Amino acid sequence: MNQPLPDLVAGSSRPNFDLGWQVRIAGTGTYLPRRRVESAEIEARVGVPSGWACMNSGVAVRHWASPDETASWMGAQAALRACAAAGVEPESVDLIVGASGSVERAIPDGAPLLQNALGLGRSGIPSFSVHATCLSFLAAFELAAERIHGGRIRRALVVSSEIASVALDFNAPEACTLFGDGAAACVLERSGDDDTGRVHRVEWITHGADLELTTVRGCGTFRHPNAADADPLDALFRMQGRATLRRASRLAPKLLERLGLDADARRALRWVVPHQTSRAGMNIVASMGFGDGAVVDILRETGNCIAASIPMALSRGIADGRIRRGDRGMLIGTGAGLSAAAIVMTY
Amino acid sequence: MNQPLPDLVAGSSRPNFDLGWQVRIAGTGTYLPRRRVESAEIEARVGVPSGWACMNSGVAVRHWASPDETASWMGAQAALRACAAAGVEPESVDLIVGASGSVERAIPDGAPLLQNALGLGRSGIPSFSVHATCLSFLAAFELAAERIHGGRIRRALVVSSEIASVALDFNAPEACTLFGDGAAACVLERSGDDDTGRVHRVEWITHGADLELTTVRGCGTFRHPNAADADPLDALFRMQGRATLRRASRLAPKLLERLGLDADARRALRWVVPHQTSRAGMNIVASMGFGDGAVVDILRETGNCIAASIPMALSRGIADGRIRRGDRGMLIGTGAGLSAAAIVMTY
Numbered sequence: 001m002n003q004p005l006p007d008l009v010a011g012s013s014r015p016n017f018d019l020g021w022q023v024r025i026a027g028t029g030t031y032l033p034r035r036r037v038e039s040a041e042i043e044a045r046v047g048v049p050s051g052w053a054c055m056n057s058g059v060a061v062r063h064w065a066s067p068d069e070t071a072s073w074m075g076a077q078a079a080l081r082a083c084a085a086a087g088v089e090p091e092s093v094d095l096i097v098g099a100s101g102s103v104e105r106a107i108p109d110g111a112p113l114l115q116n117a118l119g120l121g122r123s124g125i126p127s128f129s130v131h132a133t134c135l136s137f138l139a140a141f142e143l144a145a146e147r148i149h150g151g152r153i154r155r156a157l158v159v160s161s162e163i164a165s166v167a168l169d170f171n172a173p174e175a176c177t178l179f180g181d182g183a184a185a186c187v188l189e190r191s192g193d194d195d196t197g198r199v200h201r202v203e204w205i206t207h208g209a210d211l212e213l214t215t216v217r218g219c220g221t222f223r224h225p226n227a228a229d230a231d232p233l234d235a236l237f238r239m240q241g242r243a244t245l246r247r248a249s250r251l252a253p254k255l256l257e258r259l260g261l262d263a264d265a266r267r268a269l270r271w272v273v274p275h276q277t278s279r280a281g282m283n284i285v286a287s288m289g290f291g292d293g294a295v296v297d298i299l300r301e302t303g304n305c306i307a308a309s310i311p312m313a314l315s316r317g318i319a320d321g322r323i324r325r326g327d328r329g330m331l332i333g334t335g336a337g338l339s340a341a342a343i344v345m346t347y
Numbered sequence: 348m349n350q351p352l353p354d355l356v357a358g359s360s361r362p363n364f365d366l367g368w369q370v371r372i373a374g375t376g377t378y379l380p381r382r383r384v385e386s387a388e389i390e391a392r393v394g395v396p397s398g399w400a401c402m403n404s405g406v407a408v409r410h411w412a413s414p415d416e417t418a419s420w421m422g423a424q425a426a427l428r429a430c431a432a433a434g435v436e437p438e439s440v441d442l443i444v445g446a447s448g449s450v451e452r453a454i455p456d457g458a459p460l461l462q463n464a465l466g467l468g469r470s471g472i473p474s475f476s477v478h479a480t481c482l483s484f485l486a487a488f489e490l491a492a493e494r495i496h497g498g499r500i501r502r503a504l505v506v507s508s509e510i511a512s513v514a515l516d517f518n519a520p521e522a523c524t525l526f527g528d529g530a531a532a533c534v535l536e537r538s539g540d541d542d543t544g545r546v547h548r549v550e551w552i553t554h555g556a557d558l559e560l561t562t563v564r565g566c567g568t569f570r571h572p573n574a575a576d577a578d579p580l581d582a583l584f585r586m587q588g589r590a591t592l593r594r595a596s597r598l599a600p601k602l603l604e605r606l607g608l609d610a611d612a613r614r615a616l617r618w619v620v621p622h623q624t625s626r627a628g629m630n631i632v633a634s635m636g637f638g639d640g641a642v643v644d645i646l647r648e649t650g651n652c653i654a655a656s657i658p659m660a661l662s663r664g665i666a667d668g669r670i671r672r673g674d675r676g677m678l679i680g681t682g683a684g685l686s687a688a689a690i691v692m693t694y
Contacts, residue, residue: 019499065568070568070569071567071568071569096553098478101454102453102454102567102568103453103478103566103567103568104567104568104569105562105563105564105565105566105567105569105581106449106450106514106563106564106565106566106567106582107448107449107480107561107562107563107584107683108479108480108558108561108562108682108683108684108685109478109479109480109684111479111553111555111684112553112554112555112558112683112684112685112686113555113558114555115553115555116555116556116558117555120555121554121555121556121557121558122554122556123554124552124553124554124601125553126551126552126553126686126688127553127555127684127686128477128478128479128482128483128486128551128553128684128686129477129478129479130475130476130477130478131445131450131456131475131476131477131478132455132456132458132475132476133454133455133456135475136475139475143490146493146494146497146499147493149497150493150496150497152366152493163568166568166571166573166574167453167568167571167573204473204475205471205473206443206458206459206462206471206472206473206474206475207459207468207469207470207471208458208459208460208461208462208463208464208467208468208474209463209468209469210468211455211459211460211463211468214454214455215452215454215455216452216453216454217452217453218452218453218572219450219452219453219566219567219572220418220449220450220451220452220453220566221412221417221418221449221450221451221510221513221514222417222418222451222452224513224514224582225565225566225572225579225582226513226514226579226582226583227513232572232573234452235453235571235572235573236573237454254471335455336454336455336459337455337456337458337459337474337475338455338459339459339473339474339475341473
């Protein structure tokens with residue numbers, strides 16, 4: 001049953017290596033909460049001048065979930081849309097991977113909640129989660145694509161559903177104007193010889209030394225919410241914006257090098273779907289030398305939706321015709337950790 | 348680069364299917380917190396008769412972490428021991444997978460924290476987490492083994508580190524006497540043709556309809572700790588012990604059937620490492636018809652350590668000589684979700 005193992009491990013030692021996984025994005029779907037929050041509303045609450053948010057975080061509008069819009073419910077709406085776009089029934093998937101940076105509850109992980117919200121709570125479909133903050137979707141995509149490539153499953157559902165709004169600190173204008181809520185899902189399938197879908201390359205770099213740069217220190221076992229030393233501020237998101245940007249902009253060239261993407265290869269990519277980090281982050285992506293109009297940028301209308309941003313922007317790029325079958329492109333992002341990762345693929 | 352895809356997807360349709368992954372457990376390691384907690388101490392606190400805990404949960408002693416024993420620090424101790432047992436340097440691993448049911452903080456996930464605690468915070472080693480509550484170790488093991496099999500990496504470190512003690516409800520004697528803290532790690536490597544290590548089969552079943560049976564409803568985006576409707580009880584572990592047991596005992600035969608493990612095959616396994624759920628759970632495992640002495644049972648001395656229980660029992664089985672090179676055995680467990688999963692392998 002073993003495939004011949006390559007002489008070298010796939011990775012940075014082989015810049016022209018192509019994984020050649022026959023995996024396709026069969027469909028994507030998104031869900032945005034009903035409540036649309038204009039920057040003016042937050043600017044007034046925070047006490048910063050009108051226009052501050054657009055200028056600093058780059059976000060004009062984001063959506064915030066209402067109590068009935070739980071993460072699993074939103075994820076299910078996005079998943080149903082992704083399945084409809086793929087023309088498949090949800091019960092036909094062989095694997096459900098939760099891919100969110102936030103959790104709805106501490107236990108169980110979000111995937112069984114989503115499975116149940118999809119009406120598949122007795123289906124038996126294997127359901128578990130991957131957690132890599134804003135890069136959770138990429139880690140889950142990689143896992144699912146690798147399993148499909150290996151022939152163990154035919155079809156997987158990867159779902160990111162995020163509610164950032166409950167953990168915003170309204171004394172931190174930069175962060176509280178940046179984040180939005182929302183869900184996005186993707187159906188991955190084994191791709192036939194006539195299909196165009198291929199995964200070419202995956203790279204990932206983690207620098208745990210930078211873990212304090214973007215963090216929610218609480219809600220876990222360290223200074224547990226019920227502990228004597230608990231601090232409500234620990235339950236809120238903390239970001240050292242400039243330092244994160246500095247570190248991320250050092251990781252990006254390393255990542256591109258490992259991917260074997262020189263200037264020509266970067267220009268040749270037909271589409272680039274980055275994590276929608278912030279205006280400054282999107283500016284870094286814009287400076288990487290991708291082709292005109294290749295970069296999908298939805299930050300202004302959705303904010304940073306943690307792990308849901310990449311599949312949300314992917315969905316947008318497909319819907320607006322920028323990402324077409326047979327076009328080579330890239331999913332790329334950074335996430336708390338600090339990590340940077342990318343997947344080069346043909347849609 | 349593609350291996351020939353099998354006609355059928357690997358799974359229950361092929362009871363004699365063997366994945367044949369050339370992957371070996373190179374080393375394991377554990378860390379138990381300094382503070383040893385006898386059941387008598389909890390019995391007195393809870394107000395149940397002496398001997399109640401041993402009789403009901405099956406636990407005589409568990410360890411509880413002190414504040415300086417954070418999950419990432421404990422995980423690093425276990426990881427260093429696993430690397431020492433494997434005879435490898437921590438910096439030689441190509442991937443670090445966090446595999447815990449509890450988190451130290453909400454963001455980032457535990458893997459970058461662990462990477463940094465190992466002094467590898469600038470190494471770049473890809474580090475992210477898998478979350479499937481008590482089955483997190485199995486999901487992470489599967490991911491790492493599949494990636495090694497595919498030739499993309501040579502060596503992975505999988506680490507579970509759990510602090511259950513902060514989320515115990517001392518008004519719920521069954522749960523609060525059951526859980527312990529601790530960490531366990533495993534180094535997985537590509538196995539040479541002369542090595543015995545192989546992964547034969549992996550199966551996973553999730554019934555999200557049973558998600559309320561074992562849960563920590565809080566510490567996430569639903570009734571967030573800082574929200575007006577937050578309830579401190581939401582931050583504690585809730586368990587419907589009998590219902591969980593009933594459901595789990597229905598999933599177990601399905602799982603064994605999918606694994607192709609009939610009565611003879613079950614008796615032929617030289618070792619079985621189950622999740623150390625509870626005395627009643629261990630009794631179910633004992634009734635499954637495995638060989639005499641095959642089942643590794645450490646519940647009495649460590650309690651249920653969430654995802655760390657399986658690698659901890661694995662480590663014990665290797666240390667006491669029960670699990671020997673070339674012996675076929677199984678890792679098996681249930682977890683909140685509700686999920687049941689198993690990996691059949693040769694050590």
